[in-house]
Amino acid sequence: MTAQASPSPSVDASFVDHMTQxxxxxxxxxxxxxxxxxxxxxxxxxxxxxxxxxxxxxxxxxxxxxxxxxxxxxxxxxxxxxxxxxxxxxxxxxxxxxxxxxxxxxxxxxxxxxxxxxxxxxxxxxxxxxxxxxxxxxxxxxxxxxxxxxxxxxxxxxxxxxxxxxxxxxxxxxxxxxxxxxxxxxxxxxxxxxxxxxxxxxxxxxxxxxxxxxxxxxxxxxxxxxxxxxxxxxxxxxxxxxxxxxxxxxxxxxxxxxxxxxxxxxxxxKIVENLGIVKPTFMGAAPRIFEKAYGRIVTMQAAEGGAKEKIFKKAFEVGLKVDELKRQGKSVPFLLNLQHGLFDKLVFSKVRERFGGRVRFFISGSAALNPEIGAWFHAAGILILEGYGMTENAAGATVNHPDDYKMGTVGPALPGAEVKIGENDEVMLRGPHIMAGYHNLPEETAKTLTEDGWLHTGDKGSLDADGFLTITGRIKELFKTSGGKYVAPPAIESKFKAICPYVSQFLVFGSERNFVSALITLDPDAMAGWAEENGQAGASYTDVVKSDAVHTMIGAYVDELNTKLNRWETIKKWEILDHDLTIESGELTPSMKVKRNVVEDNNKSLIESFYS
Incomplete structure (x- = not known):
């Protein structure tokens, strides 16, 4: 077993011995x-x-x-x-x-x-x-x-x-x-x-x-x-x-x-409307909320067209460049800094205002946030701190700090708790937050908790020299193609969500197959806006997403995705489903996680047709 215990944070962990009862x-x-x-x-x-x-x-x-x-x-x-x-x-x-x-x-x-x-x-x-x-x-x-x-x-x-x-x-x-x-x-x-x-x-x-x-x-x-x-x-x-x-x-x-x-x-x-009214300083959310907000803002600007769209795109081009220089500890050239100040007034301040204008940071948890979407918000002056945990450890295991964060990671262990990397790069947790076990399921408990108190998470990850944890996927979600290459679906799916502002879900398949395929669902709100702008106002969701125009548009996004992937990861065949995944259909859990096996079973013949 490769054990790499994370370094203790600067906070004195002795507080654990003096906590409220x-x-x-x-x-x-x-x-x-x-x-x-x-x-x-x-x-x-x-x-x-x-x-x-x-x-x-x-x-x-x-x-x-x-x-x-x-x-x-x-x-x-x-x-x-x-x-x-x-x-x-x-x-x-x-x-x-x-x-x-x-x-x-x-x-x-x-x-x-x-x-x-x-x-x-x-x-x-x-x-x-x-x-x-x-x-x-x-x-x-x-x-x-x-x-x-x-x-x-x-x-x-x-x-x-x-x-x-x-x-x-x-x-x-x-x-x-x-x-x-x-x-x-x-x-x-x-x-x-x-x-x-x-x-x-x-x-x-x-x-x-x-x-x-x-x-x-x-x-x-x-x-x-x-x-x-x-x-x-x-x-x-x-x-x-x-x-x-x-x-x-x-x-x-x-x-x-x-x-x-x-x-x-x-x-x-009511989330976005309420943020404008309440004007909070922080909020916790799942990545899907940030994906939807990002998609909505980007598509609204695209619909504006003309000079406004050009200014918007240029603003984020400059913002991302400035942000990257600052995170690398480099100085920002005078003219670039001047441009950034102008775009902050014209564009970024308006983005921040949509969220109430007082947000110090958002906390993202329950699933992985796409790094490119995180960087996009950061360029606009909105900090999203990623954290990590699961129900079995009372949800909070690691989190980035507003004054000490690394984008793309989920931060270091909370003070007084431990993280290490075990066999097969599995993330292991130990501390006061770990569950007492599963109710009425002693065998399941024994599989998940070690005798010395470590929790098996089932997640793959790595720790850097500063103890910041990066999650690379679920161990069970990794698959191998018939050519012997390993594929991590969440990484590919996350990339597509940063490219396509209309997507709701992007599910990758290809275990023991000779290439990778995908099923795609589109966001109903985003597609309603697209339909109005493209002469399909009043058409049903199914008719819109199955139209040739949408197929061509999504195809261009898939092509763009493929340029960012290894050859064996590229999406060779794909299809847009005629409905978005919902809790009611049984394809999402109540916490909005995709039931991949249910989606696969429901679309077995379609997936088979990709390979026939």
Whole structure:
């Protein structure tokens, strides 16, 4: 085994021995320290409503007491089936303060899988966002014998099995009247090694696996960010990420540790609009959000044509050149610097304004960000810090720092944690953030965790001399052509996304074949704009993407891609699918990862035709 442990960051890792005991105490301490400061902001009617830490703390205490009145005991699971919203956070914090363990369910999860997750976790209470989520539970009530109560945020109540959030708070009021101080006592009783969260990975194959994450994992994640001085109380976060995903939970942990305010709205179609209104200083997102924003801006400028398009292209040509010189530590020639200043006023400032104009940095996680798209944003004065992790290590393992980053890497290990490269270049992780194992799956746990605490990630990577990690792909996703050459699909797919502003997904195939092929899906929003500008307004998505004009356009992008690839990697045959991949079709996981095997099975005959 080749072990290359990453060097320790400059932060003293001894903080791990003095961390707050658990998430509940961490929250109560934050309420006490920042009582009158803004904690959360959320849409209400046509505007936004704001609450202080004290107001949030009072409501969480009532809800936590309500859970205790329903009989929730230490480490018993409480489900949350909801999109990202303020009430989701209240519910989660209430579960923490009642010493329970939150079990997360994506709102897009179908009734069968929802039932499986809640049953496997033996959830006693479930928070259900609305009537759609309630319907999944009532349809399979017989298979949920442990669920004694459903608490809905906005759905219809029945006064018995299904009650409202206000009803739970009233139960809490009565319980607090009889047991004053019970929430503080309960919080102090929670051990660091106690179960806090059960997150079911939306694996691309098979049944989801429940990842057991402890209180110390989440406290560590937030504290490791806080001790690096990355964020503080003056920051404002915009949060839209699915809270059923561990990335979203990390950002909640960071908020408790650092004390900044968070504006919450889980509607993906409102992200750009909300950024302009909220004007946050930072936001976490998956690469697809940056790809869509990049594609939208580029295609809008192309549609303008003429002088505006020329200025836009020239601006980024200059911006990328200046950016590269600065990152290499070289001086920028006077005239080039003058040009850059002009383009910053004409072009880059307008790009930054689209994101609210106050962003210090974005954090990208859950998948690889294309380096060229990262460089494009950086040239416009927008820093995207890549991080890396997985549900099995509470999402945050490595991250770049705003004052010390290397583009194309996912940064060094968080202070107090370790990264090394094992056999077959596999990334291995160890630290306080590592899971306790998979729920009810001891054999799977033994395969993933070594006896001395290292987590097998299944990702290939490398560490440089400064301890910065670069992810090169999934071990299982590598394939070999019939000619014996290895191909890494994610690397090729990522390159295409930086070239083509219309693409949604680009999937590469060719295992044991004599050449590489691809299936392509196009972004519906981008193609609607293209159709209007090219005489196909009103045509269906399928008709547009299957048209000769689109085929010719995409063909030119594929040709451009091939000039950037090794001969054995080049795409010889390809086809545009008549639909984009969706969660509903089963081709994407709820966390927006492609189920490659499902897409391959669904298009088996098409792929076979490439090689017949």
């Amino acid at each position: 658990n998430v509940a105490v961490q929250f109560l301490d934050r309420v006490a320290a920042s009582a009158d400061h803004e904690a959360y902001r959320f849409p209400r009617g046509e505007g936004w409503e704001s609450v202080t830490w004290r107001q949030a703390g009072d409501l969480v205490e009532r809800l936590a007491a309500g859970l205790l009145s329903l009989g929730i005991q230490s480490e018993q699971r409480v489900g949350i089936a909801s999109a990202t919203r303020y009430e989701w956070i209240l519910a989660d914090l209430a579960v923490m303060c009642a010493a329970g363990a939150t079990t997360t369910v994506y709102p897009t999860t179908n009734a069968e899988d929802t039932t499986y997750i809640l049953s496997d976790a033996e959830c006693r209470v479930v928070f259900a966002e609305d009537d759609d989520q309630i319907a999944k539970l009532t349809a399979n009530k017989a298979e949920l014998p442990h669920v004694s109560k459903v608490v809905t945020f906005t759905g219809k109540t029945d006064g018995d099995w299904v009650i409202g959030l206000d009803d739970l708070a009233k139960l809490g009021d009565a319980y607090l009247a009889e047991h004053p101080g019970v929430i503080e006592e309960t919080a102090k009783s929670i051990a660091p090694d106690q179960l806090a969260t059960l997150i079911y990975t939306s694996g691309t194959t098979g049944r989801p696996k429940g990842v057991r994450l402890l209180h110390k994992s989440w406290v560590y994640e937030g504290t490791a960010i806080q001790v690096q001085d990355i964020l503080d109380e003056s920051d404002l976060q915009f949060l839209w990420l699915p809270m059923a995903h561990s990335f979203g939970k990390v950002l909640l942990s960071a908020q408790l540790a650092c004390g900044f305010a968070t504006a919450i709205d889980g509607r993906v179609d």
